Amino acid sequence: MSTGAGQAQGSKPVQGRFFDGQGAARHDVSVVLSADRAELQITGLSLADTLIWPLSDLRALRDRARNDRMTLTRHAPSDYGALHDAARLTVEDGALMAELRGLCPNLTRRDMRPGAWRRLARRGAWAVAAVVLMLFLILPRMADTLAGMIPVEREVAFGRAVVKQMETALGAADLGGLDCKGPEGLAALGKLTGRLADGADLSYVLEMRVLDHDMLNAFAAPGGQIVIMRGLLDAVSGPDALAAVLAHEIGHVEARDATRHALRAAGSAGLLSMVLGDVTGGAAAVFLGERVLQASYSRGAEAQADLFALAMLNRANVSSDGMAHFFDKLAELEAGMRVLPAYFSTHPESTGRAERARQNAATQGDVVQPILSEREWQALLAVCDE
């Protein structure tokens, strides 16, 4: 086809800037839409031949900042990136741009390389497998093994540091400032602990402390440090219930749960934030992810600590009715709140735990005796009053 004939029948020639993809020199060209509206004809003094670009191959670059021009290229196979030829043609003629938009069916198509979905599926499977394996198999196993390798005295030192951090977080002006120091109360607490530990083969020296804080909770730090909040003392029904809670916490200490969880979290935190990315709300997603992970590990640990506590109460001849009451109370409190789905909660369902404690109490018979006298219990309740 001769250039002259094409121009005679085709559209009015417009100016364009052409880059051949071989060199960085610019070619000032004249662009014509052929008479049959099937191709673009590109001619220029610096071009050896007239270039023919079929409209079916034509692609316009997307998401460009300047609307007053259109940069065109051709569809071509490529091993990476967009499936585009290296040559570029920029036109600024509004009429031609409008006509091309109407004529070219594939002008803004996103071409997918064959096999792209298969590659995506394969890589996705690898990535998911690696992350799941690390989070749910390798890191927990390693945490278990490594927790067992830490010498007890190091664990105790770590536990002390953790408790000190916690005191600061709870608002203690100086370390020990929140400690409850009623001597009779502490003596009662010592007696209670002694009866629980008596005959139990514990690998840690238990150190019980009461902190003057409203929170309804007790913590087991690594290495035998157990911290009871005054809020918990106020809430439990009696010494047997408190003994149950402490037995549960001793179970955590003996299983090295806190140390294992710290190790596991150190391994998985970076991994989680990496997978979820710093997207909008990324921090929240990482928090939720960590929460789900934590829950999946600790529900098992909690159930184990419950079993440990029941065995400990049975050996010490303490009725597990107190434990049942405590969990009944927790269940009541939870009913008042909107209950989190089980996979978000770090603890098993309270009603179930209460039920197990009641069943255990039914088998205990009449060997049980109160763990503290009424006088001792009153002294313990008043431990923070001084």
Add this chain to the structure above:
Amino acid sequence: MSETRADKAPSGHVADHTEWIEVMRMQTTYHGTRSTLFWLAVRITVLTAITLGIYRFWAKTRLRKYIWSSIAADGDSLEYTGTGLEKFLGFLAAIVILAVYLGLLQILLFFVGLSVFDAANTSGQVFLQFGTLALPMLAVVPLIFFAQYRIHRYRMARTRWRGIRFGAEAAAGGYVWRALAHWTLTLLTLGLLLPRQTFWLAKYKADRSWYGDARFVQGGNWRSMYGAMRHVLTGIAITLGAGLCAAVGSPVLATVGLLVGLVWFAVGLVSYRVRAFAYLTTHRTLEGGVGFETAPRTGWIVRQMIVGSIVISLLAGMILGIPGGVVAWLVALDIVPIGLVIVPGVVLYMVGLALVSSLTLVWIVQPILAHVVTTLTVINAEALGAIRQRAGDTGADAEGFADALDVGGAF
């Protein structure tokens, strides 16, 4: 966005000489507009949130396509040819490696930290001990440098001008140990060797970068970059002087001095970045005799940062504060139960983040970029015509490591 700059050509020469100078000097221009970029940013941020982050690879691609195409030299825009899909694939590949590496290394380092734990009695000791528990963070540092080079290489490989590819050599390993050594030196000298670090790391990257078959060459020397540090050093000097005032018992002078010193230091850091960029750019050449001239103004950039921050806080405060306040009020008066506002609250929070990031893009990032681009001139630009195409770079992991480790900045 078309700030014109007085031509430096001396006046009074014959007409054709002036024309010759115009051919040789190629002014770069910026064509992005506030509204288009804003709505693009809002759209892609919302899509990213809805897809739980998966869309971020395509979002980054679209943003770069827009920004790249806003920058033009001699009327021809840059082109960004990366794709969202290759970024996602690269991310998945990086995840496999990082999951194993980071998981194992971090748990082991934490274990080492625990094993050296000893009884601590003072708050200071406790603080120090928790410092040893931050040991796992160190596992990430070499990876961050690795990712920084990979993202540079990927960006270069996916940038074209006049159809010709830019590129960077596969040299991330050398960058990692150099960066580690320079950072160690800079930290040990309390920042005094920062210009040395800036220069050599920039030179490492520049000397391995190409446009087509022409290589970039970084000239100059690091000692000359101390001039760029002067406002940082002045800020430090004033702060130290304030400390001296406090020591000799002049609290008013000390407070004023401290305030002035810290502000001076903060502005000095911006000034250092701007001046270092200008020094490195003007001393960089492209084989074949192409050079660059640039004159970004620190004062303009700092003013834009301040004005932009004010505008962003006012707009975001108005758009988010009013619905947020109404909801808080309804809850406080028990008109609406708190459970009902959780979902709208989360939506509002997401919208807020999208809004602030989009506003930051159009009120701070884009204006500063436009300023830098419009003050840049390519010298001896006609030599560009002789440059030939280079072979493509598959960039196997795209910038997967950078994405996973959150390295890379606004776009």
